[in-house]
Amino acid sequence: MKLLSYLHAGREGWGAVVDNGVLPLAQRTGCESLADFLGSEGFARREDIVHGLRPELPLDGLHYLPVIPRPEKIVCAVRNYMDHHQEVLAAGMQRELSEEPPIFLRVWRSQVGHEQPIVRPRVSETLDWEGELAVIIGKPGRDIPAERAWEHVAGYSIYNDVSVREWQFHAKQIASGKNFEGTGPFGPWMVTADEIAPERQLRLTTRLNGETVQDSHTGHMIFPIPRLIAYASTIFTLVPGDVIATGTPAGVGWSRKPQRFMKPGDLIEVEIEGIGTLRNPVVMQA
Ligand code: MG
Numbered sequence: 001m002k003l004l005s006y007l008h009a010g011r012e013g014w015g016a017v018v019d020n021g022v023l024p025l026a027q028r029t030g031c032e033s034l035a036d037f038l039g040s041e042g043f044a045r046r047e048d049i050v051h052g053l054r055p056e057l058p059l060d061g062l063h064y065l066p067v068i069p070r071p072e073k074i075v076c077a078v079r080n081y082m083d084h085h086q087e088v089l090a091a092g093m094q095r096e097l098s099e100e101p102p103i104f105l106r107v108w109r110s111q112v113g114h115e116q117p118i119v120r121p122r123v124s125e126t127l128d129w130e131g132e133l134a135v136i137i138g139k140p141g142r143d144i145p146a147e148r149a150w151e152h153v154a155g156y157s158i159y160n161d162v163s164v165r166e167w168q169f170h171a172k173q174i175a176s177g178k179n180f181e182g183t184g185p186f187g188p189w190m191v192t193a194d195e196i197a198p199e200r201q202l203r204l205t206t207r208l209n210g211e212t213v214q215d216s217h218t219g220h221m222i223f224p225i226p227r228l229i230a231y232a233s234t235i236f237t238l239v240p241g242d243v244i245a246t247g248t249p250a251g252v253g254w255s256r257k258p259q260r261f262m263k264p265g266d267l268i269e270v271e272i273e274g275i276g277t278l279r280n281p282v283v284m285q286a
Contacts, residue, residue, distance in 0.1 A: 001046055002276075003155070004189035005034050005065040005113075008057060012065065016046070017189055021055025022062060034190075035068050035241025038138045038154045046192070064113035066186040067157045068136060068241045074106040075232045076132075076161055076178065080247025081220045087255040101223040101231045104175055106161070106245070111184035117283040118162055119182025120264060126165035127183070127262045127282070130248035131206035131214050131270035134159040135225055136190050137242040144233040149226035152238060155192040158270050158278040159245040160185040160206075165254050165261075185270075185280045186243070196274050198225075203273040204249060209266055216249030217273075 002017035003025075014034040015024040028049060031037040042049060079085055079095065079102055088095055112118060120127045138154025162184065168177025196202070206214035223231070228244055253260040262268060264284040271277040 001192045002189040003034055005067055005069050007063040007065055012069065016050050017059065018050060018055045020059055022057040022059060023050055023053050023055050035071065039140065039240030043138060064115055064187050066111035066113050067190045068243060070108045071241050071243045072239050074108065074243045074245065076104050076106050076245040077223065077228055077247040078102045078104060080222050081216065081249040082222055083216055083220050083250035084248055087250045091255040097222065101228055103232065104178060106184055107179050110179045110181055111186050112182055112280065114188035114278055116280060117182065118185060118268065118280045119285050120262065120282055121164060121180050122285045124164045124166055125261060128163045128165050128253040129206055129208065129262060129268050130161035130163060130252055131204055132159040132161050132245045132248050133202060133204065133218050133272055134186065135244040135246060137238045138240055140237060140239045142233055142237040144229055146226035146230040149229035150198045152229060153193045155190040156196055156275055157187060157190040158272050158275055160268065160270050160278060160280065161245050161248060185278055187278050188276055191275050205271045206251065207269045214249055214251030220249055221246060
């Protein structure tokens with residue numbers, strides 16, 4: 001099942017994608033947000049809840065919100081694709097593989113929905129793309145062993161971990177380049193975990209103005225999803241709606257020769273097999 005968040009008539013809503021339309025579910029489930037629903041007993045009964053119901057809003061023209069508009073945590077893996085690691089080395093950067101998954105946190109205020117604009121900040125010209133598979137947590141947990149990790153996954157979505165490169169490299173800590181407002185596209189929806197088998201290799205492609213700039217698959221991850229969940233949940237309790245962006249494969253603009261970045265007027269798309277396409281235009285910060 002596909003689940004999403006949206007804005008309609010000035011109000012936030014969430015629902016299921018049914019027959020190319022949206023079936024609003026907040027009132028039907030008593031859950032104000034999609035994150036609440038993922039943690040509720042109703043989530044296991046989702047097929048029964050939508051059974052026989054018709055969509056009430058068209059997908060066409062929908063104002064998409066980030067799938068989870070305000071996750072408590074957005075945990076982002078870095079250096080998590082072997083092909084990306086190799087391109088970084090080829091670009092002349094010194095970098096060693098870590099023994100443990102390197103992560104950073106992104107703030108929800110940086111997020112944007114499908115088809116909403118990515119904002120290039122006034123202070124930088126190095127706005128770069130990073131197409132990523134996003135894992136969305138359902139069942140909460142602390143100290144989750146890797147072999148139990150899949151039980152905590154509610155579903156999958158697409159993240160574009162858009163990066164402001166020169167800010168990322170102000171210090172060894174990369175957080176400043178990863179948290180600008182309007183740089184976290186997340187969507188268009190989540191696909192529940194029952195539709196994508198654990199360990200399945202999903203093709204991931206990123207297109208800039210229609211030209212393919214990343215083409216890889218999730219089998220190239222260095223630290224697979226169970227390892228990321230085990231590691232993150234050692235630090236803090238993962239709660240429903242938490243997001244884990246699992247890192248990006250090769251093909252980012254920073255590692256290209258010559259380097260290449262996004263500018264106002266560009267259109268960036270990230271497509272992941274079995275999930276869909278996350279599409280965003282780029283605008284200049286007002
Ligand atoms: Mg990333």
